[in-house]
Amino acid sequence: MDPHRRRRRTWCCTFAASPDNSKPGPRKPEPHSKPTFSLPTSPKSRIAARIDPRRILSPGRVSPIDSDPVAGAAVPSPSPSPSPAPPSPVAGDRDVRMSLRGKNGGCMVLEVNSGVLCANSEVFAGLIADYNKGVSSFSGSNKMCRIEVPEVENLGVFRETIELMFENEDGLTKRLLNIGVFRSIDVLEVSAGIMFTKGVLSCLQYLEAVPWTEEEEEKLRNLFTRFKFDEATTRDILGRLYLQDSVDSSSQPNVARQLVWSITTCVDAKARNELKSLMKGLLCKSSVYEKNHLDLSKEDLYSVCHSCLDSLVSLFEEASDTITPEKLLTKKDKNKPLIERISRQVDNINWLLEIMLDGQIAEDFVNIWAEQHQLVKMHDDVSPMIRYELSRISAILFVAMATRKLQCKVEARWGLLQAWFRPMLLDFGWLQRCRRGLDIKVLQEAMGQTLLTLPLNQQYLLFMEWFRHFSSHGTECPNLSKAFQIWWRRSFLRGSETFAIESR
Incomplete structure (x- = not known):
């Protein structure tokens, strides 16, 4: 058997x-209390x-x-006791x-x-x-x-x-295995409440040895906040729930920065895109995960971003045959087509910019991008199929400012448009053909709205440049007609009021 x-x-x-x-009825008084x-x-x-x-x-x-x-x-019938x-x-x-x-x-x-x-x-x-x-x-x-x-x-x-309580050690383990993690946590709670030591130990040993779902993990975490268990018994489970404080946090490497850096240097395109989506979800403000553990600061993001910009400058120097020998890339990277390497760095910068915009720390990048005079100068010297990649970065900034996700001073907006408005006009045809997820109608609207945030005399310079370019290139140029009409109305239909104020 x-x-x-x-x-x-x-x-x-x-x-x-x-x-x-059955509901208990009233108890009759007993002859002897x-x-x-x-x-x-x-x-x-x-x-x-x-x-x-x-x-x-x-x-x-x-x-x-x-x-x-x-x-x-x-139930056995009780027998009267003589004692x-x-x-x-x-x-x-x-x-x-x-x-x-x-x-x-x-x-x-x-x-x-x-x-x-x-x-x-x-x-x-x-x-x-x-x-x-x-x-x-x-x-x-x-x-x-x-x-x-x-x-x-x-x-x-x-x-x-x-x-x-009626099971031996092997039987108790098998019972827990059969009922699963979720119910074993309930059993652990009851065992702790009635001080059933063998049950507590068996539940903890079982729970430590098996994987948990997120729901089970949260339930176990809540239980540990309400019950105090023996430290030696729960050390392994607590090690899975919380970071141990035994190691000085200042000596630990910044994990988030290392991960972001690894993604921007990843060579495999499919893996890089998958990891970008993963990290962006973890770092975004609406993430369900606690971002304090990641500890990714503004300085960390900008440090990685500057590295990507430096690489982008070196790649455009290579494209324009102005690169110095000491800046030549490694043989491994040289095996990749130049256009692929440029596109990868632009993707990295736009990904970092999206994280900055979500964290509302992207204002400084507007000034950084406006001051890329070397890239602006090399823009005219390289092929259109390469240079349009730079306008993909400008497009992200224009859309962010027009949709009120990015607020910066008028000097920063003017510097950005002075540097990159003309390259955007030249590259717009390529942006339409190689959209890479960019909504062209949204971009056109955003460019016009961004121009309208400037003083009227600065708007005049940019709108006149657009008018000349649009008359020559037609659909290869962004259509800013709606914003142009607003500028015209503000500048001339109310011009008599302006002249009256100036003459006083």
Whole structure:
């Protein structure tokens, strides 16, 4: 016969449980009063310190019981004892009746052996000891002890925890494996509440050895904030939940900066795009993850950004045959087409810019990009199929300013447009053919709106340049007609008011 089945049959003979759906009627007065014991509720009491107050909100009691046996449970009839003290329970006797009252209704009655309870739970051992003291001087008391536990969160989990007391170590591990992580966390909570040490240790060992879902992890984290476990027992689990403080944080490398740097230097395009999407999701303001652990500062982002800009300048020097020998790239990078290497650096800068815009720290980049005089100068000397990549960076800034995601001073806006408005006019045809996710209608609207944020005399210079270019290149040039009309109305239809003010 299977040894596991044999043990289960033996266990069934020592443990019984049945639902109790009947409402208890008024108890008749007994001819001889019997002692009644309540769960202590003072701050110094053992129960108040061991059981979560949300689990037991009102005092239970331990008292002799004379009620009829529960339906479906074979309860041995108590025999009168000749001595005042109740007889010691025989192994296998169900001499404790535990009434569980659910927090949301329902009830359950468990009949168990007091020896098993006392050996596994300090809480129940104390209750049963109090009961024995109370009835030691009472003659004729039956030996059935009654324990009531109200406000039980989950009746099934409580019963399952009591059942684990009857398992050996191997059986207990198998039971936890069968019920899974989520329910094992509930069992751990009940075990901690009733001080079931073997159950607590088994649950912690099981939970440490298996993976968790995010929901299970959050549930376990909440449990650890409400219960204090032995440090040696929980060290491995806490190591999975929290960063250890044993190492000085100042000596740890900046993980986020290392990751961002690795992405910008990644050669494989598919992997780079996948990692960019991953990191952007982790770093964005709406991320569900705690960004404090990443610790990516403004200085870190701009440091990586300056490195990408330096690489971009070197690549355009290579494209315009003005690069110095000491700036020649490595042989590995030289094997890649020049246009691919330029496009990669532009993608890196735009990705970093998106992170800056989300963190509202992109204002400084406007000045940095406006001061790239070397790139502006080389723009006219390289092929249009390469130089248009620079206008992709300008396009991100124009759209951000027009959609109010980026606010900067008028000097910064004027510097940006002075440097990059003309290159944008020249590159617009290539931007239309190679959009790379860019919405051309949004870009045209953004360019016009950005121009309109300048003083009228500065708008005049830029709109006249656009007018001349548009008349020569047509659809190869952005259509700023709507913004041009607004500038015209502001400049001339109300011009008489302006002249009147100036003449005073």
